[in-house]
Amino acid sequence: MALQRSFQKDQSKTQESKVDYKPLPERVPDTQYQDRLRYILEHGIWAGDTPQGEDALTCLHVPDMVFDLSNGLPVITERKMGFWRGPIAEIIAFMNGARTIDEIKGFGCNFWDDYRGMGTELGLEPDDMGPGSYGAAFHDFPMPDGKTLNQFAQVLEQIKDFPSMRTHLVTSWIPFYTARGKNRKVIVAPCHGVIIQFRILGGRLNMVMVQRSADMPIGVPSNMIQYATLLLMVCQVTGYQPGHYIHKLIDAHIYADQLENIEELIKRKPRPFPVLHIDPNVDNLFVFRKEHFALDEYDPHPAMVIPYNA
Secondary structure (H helix, E strand, O other): OOOEOOOOOOOOOOOOOOOOOOOHHHOOOOOHHHHHHHHHHHHOEEEOOOOOOOOEEEEOOOOOEEEEHHHOOOOOOOOOOOOOHHHHHHHHHHHOOOOEHHHHHHOOOOOOHHHOOHHHHHOOOOOEOOOOOHHHHHHOEEOOOOOEEOHHHHHHHHHHHOOOOOOEEEOOOOHHHHOOOOOOOOOOOOOOOOEEEEEEEOOEEEEEEEEOOEEOOOHHHHHHHHHHHHHHHHHHHHOOEEEEEEEEEOOEEEEHHHHHHHHHHOOOOOOOOOEEEEOOOOOOHHHOOHHHEEEEOOOOOOOOOOOOOO
16 A cells, blocks of 8 residues: 655745545545445446447436535545556546546546547548537637637636635537537547536535436446545645535436446455655646655555456
């Protein structure tokens, strides 16, 4: 459980930022992820016509997962997430407008290599994820006057200038590029970040993320990491302590070829979440890189190879 530190602290600039995590003995093991898997196993309906070609046990709604970040970063412990920096690199890439596979990879995320060459099917460059992709939506959302909007820059400005508002919102969804049909200009329509809403309550910054499509065994554990980290990054650059990260799941599913793994995973007893340390010298959201993060006190069960249905 040694600290995996990759950043160098400059004591001359600032003291290390501190999220008020509870000490390890006080952090309570979290069962929410396992509970949602069980919910799908008990209440799911089989969907047989999926784009991936694999039947999926599906629920259109499962109870929200609500994470008090003082209890640690929601990195599941039921299986080892040794690649935890990958999801963080991905969300950073998207915030900075990366939309080609090489641009995303340049931030340290290799998740998209299987989609190389597919842009040509949509009239794009072969490795272009398209103007409807996460990076394009977050950083270059099309405006009526022909200009583009950096949504995260706008929401940071609003949090600072109008902190009490209920309109601190970002979306990854551009409907005229993401719907199936003649206007489609995205290789993979955004699954997560369809709505990201920040709210300051009780002096703490909270965040809700709505996910329209949730591969529970593969995608969701990564999404939990990256969006909880996103909240911590925004907290650092705006000066707020984090409150709760709420993860809303729509169309949550487990594929048929994942069931055997899930039956094993839900037998494993969850352990306390780890804590995430962030380089305190970074005060610009768009400057963060995966090397600015260090995970501590992570004690997971062994890794598990689960089928991925792209």
